[in-house]
Amino acid sequence: MRAVRTRRLGAVDRAEGTCVAARGAKTEDYGARQLSVLSGLDAVRKRPGMYIGTTDSRGLMHCLWEIIDNSVDEALAGHGDHIEITLHADGSVTVSDTGRGIPVDIEPKTGLTGVEVVMTKLHAGGKFGGGSYAAVGGLHGVGASVVNALSARLDVEVTRGSKVHRMSFKRGAPGRFDDSGGVLSPDNPFTLFESASELEIIGKAKRGVTGTRIRYWSDPQIFLKDAHFTYDTLVDRARQTAFLVPGLGITIHDERGVERDETGEIITSRTEEFRYSGGISEFVEHLAHDDAVTDVWRLAGSGTFTETVPVLDEDGHMVSTAVPREVGVDIAVRWGKGYDTRVKSFVNIIATPKGGTHMTGFEQSLLKTVRRSVDQNSRRLKVGKDKLEKDDVLAGLTAVVTVRLAEPQFEGQTKEVLGTSAVRQIVARTVEQELGALLNSSKRQEKQQVNLLLEKVVAEMKSRISARTHKENQRRKTALESSSLPAKLYDCRKTDLDRSELFIVEGDSAMGTAKAARDSEHQALFPIRGKILNVQKASVGDMLANAECSALIQVIGAGAGRSFDLESARYGKVIIMTDADVDGAHIRTLLLTLFFRYMRPLVEAGRVFAAVPPLHRVEIVHRGKANEVVYTYSEAELYTLLKRLDRTKKAYKEPIQRYKGLGEMDADQLAETTMEPGMRSLRRVTMGDAEAAERTFGLLMGSEVAPRKQFIVSGAAMLDAERIDA
Template sequence: MSTVTKSYSAKDITALEGLDPVRKRPGMYIGGVGMSGLHHLIWEIVDNSVDEAMNGHASEITVTLHKDGSSITVSDNGRGIPIDKHPKTKKPALEMVLTVLHAGGKFDGGNYKTAGGLHGVGASVVNALSKELTAVVRRDGAQYRMMFERGRPKSGLQKLKGAVRGTGTTISFTPDPTIFPKIDFESATIRARLETVSFLHRGVKVTYVDEVNKTKETFLHEQGIVDYLAKVLKDRGARPIHEAPFVLRKDDDIRMELTLQWTESTDEHVRSYVNGIPTGSGGTHENGLRSGLNKAVRNYIDTHSLTPRGVKITHEDIREGLVAILSLFIADPQFQGQTKDRLNNPEMQAVVETSTRPAMEQWMNNNRSIADSVIARIIAAARARAASRAASDAVSRKGGAKRTMLPGKLSDCLASGKAESELFIVEGDSAGGSAKQGRNRNYQAILPLRGKVLNTECATLKKIMENKEIQDMISSLGCGIGPNLNLAGLRYKKIILLADADSDGHHITTLLLTFFYRHMPALIAEGNLFIAVPPLYRIDIGKETHWANDEEHREQILADHGGRAKPEITRFKGLGEMMPKVLWETTLNPQTRRLLRVEVDDHLETDRVISDLMGRDASARFRFIMERAEDAEEIDV
């Protein structure tokens, strides 16, 4: 086990290279300048405070979202960034940490046994991408301040008047509007991340001050990830099939914490972390967890002769309905990119697997009633998956399967290949009729749906597979669903959701997105899924015709053409009202239509939103509505 020294001074700060590239190519360091990249600035500073807590030097972290909604302060009671001059550069260590890439105290392992910010990049990147940044350090009974502007020192290191008690670091920053197109931090996103920090670091008090909404919350979880698992289950509306969760805690050279439970849900949900940093894209530690879990369950099934007849149990069957939290603390994590969303350490797969397998086997053998209920759930999943496979295998691309196997309501295209083919999934038979007449039948297929589709977030796989509308979608696409999805069998290049532009249409689109995200996520990952944006208004001004997507767009058009002639405004009640020619011009024609590609930037946040909006727990939706009630100036009913 490595030792951590108590001393921490300028000589411990190692500089590797300069700061110049950051402002030119911010995406290389924070993944982009959208909302995900904007919030990543907070995570970088918070991770530094967490590193102090992980190594026993801090017990409190406070994050403040200021009244303007665009500036953040992160404070901790750690040791404080060193302020003495570096022996080589003769600059204050604080200035080096905030202005030089790869400058930090985490390279040699002497001051930090484990850390998330091992690259020495985070603080300097935040500084480089901030309009203003102020650092205040409390050390040796005094307080020091240094201010920066767009990554460059605005003032020298200043020693403030008066003595202070304790130690720590406070970083306040405002992102640069010339870098980020929109600076509007989302309070719910910050709160969720900070609560997760408190779950992963037992005993650390994390406080969130939201000056915009005038709220203050403190998170402190003594049971750590066990409390976290309970919250995830509640948020997702997932009903466990056994009461006591499996819990594994190891604390040696590699600290590992794992807890999991099987539920009635139809998907697998794993949240993994390395040194407190979420690895949304998984990595070798998740691979080790899955491998160890699969082997443990199979060993239990074989030992107790529980293998079912007539059905083959796959790895996916074993993990269906599983909800797990995995947290590792290691000395030298190798992340994929500065955003650190995937762990690449090859040795971690074996470490996690060899830790999980024997512990899981022992737990199952010591809790036979729990283990038997888990095995029964796995066998049921295997049987349901076999039925699903039979349904999806019944249809393949033209030439490989008979046309009579396709749904009768599908108006297919003439093209035999999928290179340019498109499938429009249309709300209602009336709209489907207009779309069939207005389309280009050479490469555009139309599948009308009747009414609102099933909410798959609250349905079992059996119920989903029995739903006629979903059966028609699966048959039309021809690639199967869930783990059996095979993109080689996909019959269309683009799958386009086409619903009315009103609130009902938005709801139907959300229901469809939930189905695709939960059961056909590969279509989203490969960029095959789109949302069509039909107009809500037709505006005739003189001899000109304009199409408005919503009320805001309508007002913009009226403002741009004000005074020319009295506008004549028609609001479409639905797509079925549009003449086929109009539907082609506004929504179907690739040259004039507007399509939105469905993409997922943050899987954890997307999962949370879908669980809140579509899950069994109505209280999450109630909170969502109440928090945004003031923003709803007009409700479309």
């Protein structure tokens, strides 16, 4: 047997080009004493990625979530209603709550206080079915101990029994820091406890006051140098938690990077507080920014299943036992006129960004239920034999999906995917029953909303099918090669995507000049007459039925909405060329609204531009040589130019030409200032913040008049009345 094994090793070693003799010598020395056994928290420090994912800012934030979630679990259990988070200037963070406080008595099996057990022992805590918690986010009993292991210093204070208890740790080991200098720091002298740990009593508390306060400094030996706590991410998580736990208040203080006076006192800081009573219905309203098709519908239910899990018996042995589980399902859904989908899922208030069994059950049942309702109304909706797909139903949907159950099975400590298989069927049954009842409701208001919803999903289906057909049939052709393009399109001759440009031109008068000014090899022209449809208010069907909108979508050739395919776009640049007046700005805004709502990838790719035509033409007189022409693009720029000319005693022709429209330029002037690549100026339309941009479009172009009126009134003082054509 030994000879066979030796030959096999030799064959492998020859294939890998290694030395057999050397490896053979090492093999004989390899025994049990070469095996490493990591005890306590050493395993966490050796392999931190296994517990927190990464050691960059994401891992740093995950540690903070672990501490915060423990406080939230107390609130979920009905103990405490406030959590306070402070980001200190020295890089540490404090999380305090008003829960019951970590137990301070002795745990009989280890002989340690409850505080030390929670902070130093992996897989230890009150969330293993002992009855202290019913549905929680922390399940594996490693959260607090992992944070402790990865901290250069951690201080925990527990208020229980009218006393304040304290214990400190350095890289997971309990001991005492010498803070006699008055400054708390992980660099202060530290003394390990030798014979026994000590939970100090450092003060008294009012009767009935309880809570836990943890402050820790992340270990620079573990985390990357540029890892930092992200304030915006923390705010989003705190707001989301406050929505999910109605009545829970969460306060955030940020003391980093702020100004201090000569004594070191903080003179500037950020503080935000979140507390909501509306639950996930209010959460959905916060997430949704488009105009509503339906109200926020609440789908709630529950179900049970049996799970076989190891349970401690009276003798302390793990015995496989069939345990009944109850699953609570609470879902809020709302459809809007847009096509973006915003769905957030949670298990016991822990976000599951990658979904899991609860999201699978939700999406499958949602499609099944809506498809059944569409089939029942197929004649009225003129559906034919086409079938809805998931994307049709999800278009414009904003939803929050939450489930609560004891001991859910997650895939890994980061809890991004729920794995408990029985949850899928329970969620699916709840959606089918509750949503089915709403879709078949006889109440007038709900019936109207259901009709609008069914019309929307059918319109999305028809748009998808139309776009797919168009994509299959449409190829990069010029107007001469294909009669499917609008007749008023003046296409370019070359098909080079990098150089091709589509100019959307306002009005017929400007179109005549633009035809003479363009480079017909690479520049295409498409005229629009007047102001196009405001698609922020209109439905998908109305948009597709509008001649100007549908023609523009056809010209660009990449579809619309969810089916938009950026690679199929026929032009490398789309340039909006409108007059430099209020009407031109309005037309440009309407066009940008169309691009933003239905061709957003084109904007995100930076391929939408606005031309910048000049406002004035100043001809400077030179003696003995040709006059010089200077274009200005604003009143301020003109004023500066004229002032400079007066100062240098240079003459210019009067009156100064003021362009009120593109049609007032001749072809050479338009080419020189607006169309010729080497001479013109373009403004790229970007998507720096999609949600902020969507809110702006909703304000300026949406159906709600009151916010827009308030915006106009509040900004009236900043308006230059001379810019209004009246």
